[in-house]
Structures are given as structure tokens and as C-alpha cells.
Amino acid sequence: MPTEASPALGAPDHWVAPLARAVPALALGLVITFSPDHSARLGLVGFGVLAVVWAAVLFASALRADRAVRGLVVVQGAVTAVAGIAALVIPDRATGTFVLVVSAWAIVAGALEAVNGIRFRGTRPVARDWIATGVLTALLGLVVLLVPQGYADPYAIEEKGEIVASGTVTAEVLLVGLLGAWAVVVGVQLALAAISLRLARQAATKEVAA
Template sequence: MPTEASPALGAPDTWVAPLARAVPALVLGLVVTFSQDHSARLGLVGFGVFAVVTAAVLLASGLRADRGLRGVVLIQGVVTAAAGIAALVLPGGGIGYLVSVVSAWAIIAGALETVDGIRFRRTRPAARDWLVTGVLTVALGLAFLLVPQTFADPYSVEDKGQTISGTVTADILLVGILGAWAVLVGVQLAIAAVTLRTPRPAEAKAVGA
């Protein structure tokens, strides 16, 4: 189990780790949301920066974890770092490369986090949050695999007598899904950090005793 110093060190089952992971996720979500360029390049660069920062958090957190958690968290950090570097090394890789990198990372990293959530669901307060984050991440990977890379959906909208038309392509849709996932996971991790930071009634009595 974590030592008394764990909260300051940012072990994965303290409030520091989810807060540190929430920040890059929310930044990615906001960048995608407010960007007019939903190209595969934006997706690769945005995801790459997010993944590298998140990997640093996971690796630092894993090194400070107890033996029950350390192995899986470190593997998750290595996988995330590899995916981030792969995305940044070839930002012009196109939609197929974006799908390959993000889907592979999401399914592997999400599955690892889901496993930890299931393993420790009865012994660690953070396990429920790991489970939610893991399932959402696996769902992201499956969504990337299910959307056809040739997807194209023309649209036409009448606005004050003017016709606005265009086409929603696969890269626009997938980068949008990535941004929505990032916002959802970022908010969920921020809530998890607040929940873990706030002492439960039994803990509060123990501190005051």
C-alpha cells in the first residue's frame, strides 16, 4: 500500500496523478474544439504532445507506486510514450497513420488501465476512476477502427438566404472524436482528483483524532 508520503510524490492512487493527467487531456480537447483545422496532421501533433506529457506523468507515477501497481503503470507509460513519439515523428502520415497510432495506443493503454481498475476495485479508492478512464479509452480505439477512412458526408445548410455546404471527411470526424474523448476524460480525471483530495468522513475523523 502507498506510504504516508505518497500524495506528495504523485503515486497513481493519489489525487496528484489524475490531476496531472487531466491537464494535457483538457488542453488537447480545447485545441481540437477551437481549431478550424481538423486535419490528420492536427490530430497527430495534438495527440503526440498529449501522449508524451501523459507518458511522463505515468512513468513518474509508476516509479513511485507500490509493487502491486508499478508494473502495469510503467508499461502503460512506455506504450503511451511510444505512441506519442510515433505521432510526432511523422505528423504528415495521413489519416491511415493517425488511425493506426491512436487506435493501437487506445486499445492497449485502455485495456491496461481497465485491468487495474478491475483488480483493485475493492481495495483502492482510485480504482473506479481507472476503470472509467480505461473503458473510455478502449472505446476511443474502437471508434477509430470502426469509422471508414474513406468516410465522406456532404452537407448543405440554409442560413439567412445563403447556402453553406461542405463535406465531413474521416479526418474531420476522427479528430473531432479525439477532441471529445479528451474533454470527457479530462473532466473525469479532474473530478477524480478532487474526490481523492477531499478526505472522506472516516479519514477526516482519523486526522482530527
């Protein structure tokens, strides 16, 4: 029978849940990292797809969660779903739209996840991972807000005294790059959380069997 120490398959504190969030996050991070296109359009579409997938995972895990955890997970899923759908359907693909959607989602959803972790710190192994994911996500929102939308930093790459490449790092490029970096970091963190929870579950099963 599922317990706090041995949660139901697919529950928010079962290893499957963070793994199901890690895979699309890492995929988004890799797409942004290796894509020559760092436009707000790419950022919004990539974020929108990630958010919709995460919302589905959160709603599915809430169905398997115990009553103490379920409420905030459902709210987090709802916030994530609204942000993801907004990112995909809003026709305005400007930098300002990217900032508004991503920062609002990140601050609210990150705070909700961190609060859930703080509530169960010391009683559930997954709590520290919820705190880490929540803090990293909230920080993304704050950093996105702090980047001036008029930011522009010209650069030039010289080779043997000749300029071989030049351009300008704009706010749009920087912001989408930040989203990609966050996706990689959070994806790795969630993958490690899944491995840790899986190993802890195996150890607990062996103890019971012994």
C-alpha cells in the same frame, strides 16, 4: 508513511496524478474544439504531445507507486511514450497513420488501465476511476477503427432560403473531432477523480487527527 489508504505524493492513486493528466487532456480537447483545422496532422501532433506528457506522468508516478501497482503503470507509460513519439516523428501525416497510432495506443493502454482498476476494485478508491478512464480510452480506439476512411458527408447551411455555408465532413475531420471529444470527457473525468481523491484524503486525515 505511504499506504494504500494514504499513497505517496505523486503515486498513481494520489490525487496529483489524475490532475496532472487531466490538464493536458482538457487543453487538447479545447485546441481541437476551437481550431478550424481538423486535419490528421493536427490530430497526430496534438495526440503526440498529450501522449508524451501522459507517459512522463505515468513514469513519475510509477516511481512513487507501491510494488503491487507499479508494473502495469510502467508498461502503460512505455506504450504511451512509444505511441506519442511515433505520432510526432512519423513523416506520413495521412488519416491512415492517425487511425493506426491512435487506435493501437487507445486499445492497449485503455485495457491496461482498466485491468489495473479491476485488480484493485474494492480495495483502492482510485480503482473505479482507472476503470472509467481505461474503458473510455479503449472505446476511443474501437470507434476510431470503425470509422470508414472513405467517409464523406456533404452538408449545407441555409438561411432565409439561401445556402450560406457548405462543405463535407470527411473521415479525417470526424476522427480528429472524436479525439477532441474523448480528450474533453476524459479530462473532466480525471479532474473529478482528482477532486474526489483529494477530498477523501482530507477526510481520512481529519479522522486520524480526531
